[in-house]
Amino acid sequence: MKIADERQMKQGRGLIERFREFLPPCKAIVSLGEGNTPLVFSPKLSARVGRGCEVYVKNEGMNPTGSFKDRGMTVAVSRAIDRGARALICASTGNTSAAAAAYAARSGIACAVVLPAGKIATGKLVQAFAHGAKIVAIDGNFDDALRIVRELGEGTEFVIVNSINPDRIAGQKTAAFEILDVFGDAPDFHLLPVGNAGNITAYWAGYRDYKARGRSTKLPAMIGFQAAGAAPIFHDKVISNPETIASAIRIGNPASWKQARAALDESKGAVDVVTDEEILAAQSWLACNEGIFVEPASAASIAGLFKWSQKIPEGRRIVCTVTGHGLKDPDSVLSRIGDLEPVPAKIDNVRRAIGF
Numbered sequence: 001m002k003i004a005d006e007r008q009m010k011q012g013r014g015l016i017e018r019f020r021e022f023l024p025p026c027k028a029i030v031s032l033g034e035g036n037t038p039l040v041f042s043p044k045l046s047a048r049v050g051r052g053c054e055v056y057v058k059n060e061g062m063n064p065t066g067s068f069k070d071r072g073m074t075v076a077v078s079r080a081i082d083r084g085a086r087a088l089i090c091a092s093t094g095n096t097s098a099a100a101a102a103y104a105a106r107s108g109i110a111c112a113v114v115l116p117a118g119k120i121a122t123g124k125l126v127q128a129f130a131h132g133a134k135i136v137a138i139d140g141n142f143d144d145a146l147r148i149v150r151e152l153g154e155g156t157e158f159v160i161v162n163s164i165n166p167d168r169i170a171g172q173k174t175a176a177f178e179i180l181d182v183f184g185d186a187p188d189f190h191l192l193p194v195g196n197a198g199n200i201t202a203y204w205a206g207y208r209d210y211k212a213r214g215r216s217t218k219l220p221a222m223i224g225f226q227a228a229g230a231a232p233i234f235h236d237k238v239i240s241n242p243e244t245i246a247s248a249i250r251i252g253n254p255a256s257w258k259q260a261r262a263a264l265d266e267s268k269g270a271v272d273v274v275t276d277e278e279i280l281a282a283q284s285w286l287a288c289n290e291g292i293f294v295e296p297a298s299a300a301s302i303a304g305l306f307k308w309s310q311k312i313p314e315g316r317r318i319v320c321t322v323t324g325h326g327l328k329d330p331d332s333v334l335s336r337i338g339d340l341e342p343v344p345a346k347i348d349n350v351r352r353a354i355g356f
C-alpha cells in the first residue's frame with residue numbers, strides 16, 4: 001500500500017490508530033473518526049494582532065460531537081471496554097456528557113451523566129438525550145456534580161470518564177501533536193480557555209512528549225483564559241458560586257488545578273480573565289469576520305488574544321484553540337435575532353426587505 005493510502009486509511013480510524021505510539025495501549029478501538037481538525041490560518045486575526053504575527057485557529061468544534069472532548073473520550077472509552085466496563089459516568093457542563101453519551105452508544109454500554117440543573121446549553125443536553133444517556137440534573141453546580149461522581153466511581157459499577165481519568169488527558173494530547181505535525185515545530189504562543197483545566201494540562205503534555213522525542217525544538221508559552229466570574233486559578237482561590245455566560249467553563253474548583261499551574265509555570269505562560277462581554281464580542285467577531293462559529297466558552301481564547309495582542313512580541317506564531325461548535329449553545333445568539341416579520345412572497349418585497 002502506498003504511504004498516502006495508508007495515512008488515508010488511518011484517518012478514518014480515528015486518532016488512536018494515528019498516534020498509537022504516544023498513547024496507552026488500547027485493544028478495542030471505539031472511534032467516531034475524531035481528531036484531524038482544521039488548523040485554520042486567520043488573516044483578520046493576524047491583522048488585528050499586527051506586527052508580523054501569524055494567528056491560527058485550531059477548530060475543535062469540527063470533532064464528531066462538536067467539541068475537543070471526543071479526543072479524550074475515544075481513549076477513555078476504548079480502555080474502559082478493554083477492562084470490561086459496563087457503564088460510564090461523568091459530571092459535566094455539557095460537552096463531556098455529549099461525548100460520553102455518543103462513545104457509550106457506539107460501544108454498546110450504558111452511560112449516566114450528572115449535570116448542574118438549568119446550566120447546560122440546549123444543544124449539549126439534546127446530544128446526551130439523543131445518544132440515550134441517563135441524565136441526572138442536580139440542584140448544584142459542576143463542582144458538586146464532580147464530587148458526587150468521584151464518590152460513585154469508587155464502587156465497581158461505573159468507569160469515570162471525566163478528565164480525572166488519565167486516559168482522557170492522554171487522548172487530548174493529540175491536538176498538540178496535530179499542530180506540531182502541521183508546523184514541523186511548536187508555535188510560540190498557545191491560547192486556550194480553561195475550565196476544569198484538563199485541556200491545558202493535556203496540550204502541555206503533548207508538546208513536551210514531542211519535544212522529548214526530538215520532533216520539535218521548542219515549547220510554546222501556554223496562556224489560559226478563565227471567565228472573570230469563574231476564575232479560581234487566576235485568583236488562586238476556590239470560587240464557591242462561579243458565574244458566567246460561558247456555561248462550559250462555569251467551574252470554581254478545577255480538578256486539574258495543580259497540573260495547569262505547572263503547565264503555566266513551566267511554559268513561562270500566564271493565566272488571565274476575560275469578561276462575559278468580551279467573550280460574546282469575540283464570539284460574534286469570529287463568526288462575522290473569519291466565518292468560524294464557536295460556543296461562548298471557546299471564544300474565551302479569542303477574547304484573550306484581543307486582550308493580549310500588544311503583549312505578544314512581533315513576528316510570533318500563535319495558535320488559539322476554539323473548543324466547541326457554536327450550534328451547541330444557540331440561545332445567546334437567538335436572543336439577538338428578535339422577531340422575523342414575514343414579507344409577502346413577491347420579488348419586490350424581498351428586494352426591499354434586503355435593503356441593498
Ligand code: F0G
Pocket residue numbers: 067069091092093094095096097163193194195196197198199200248249295297298323324
Ligand atoms: N471549552 C469548552 C467548550 C468546554 O466544554 C470546556 C470544558 C472547556 C473549554 C474547558 O476545558 O475543562 O479541560 O479546562 N468542559 C467540561 C465539560 C468541563 O463538562 O464538558 P477544561
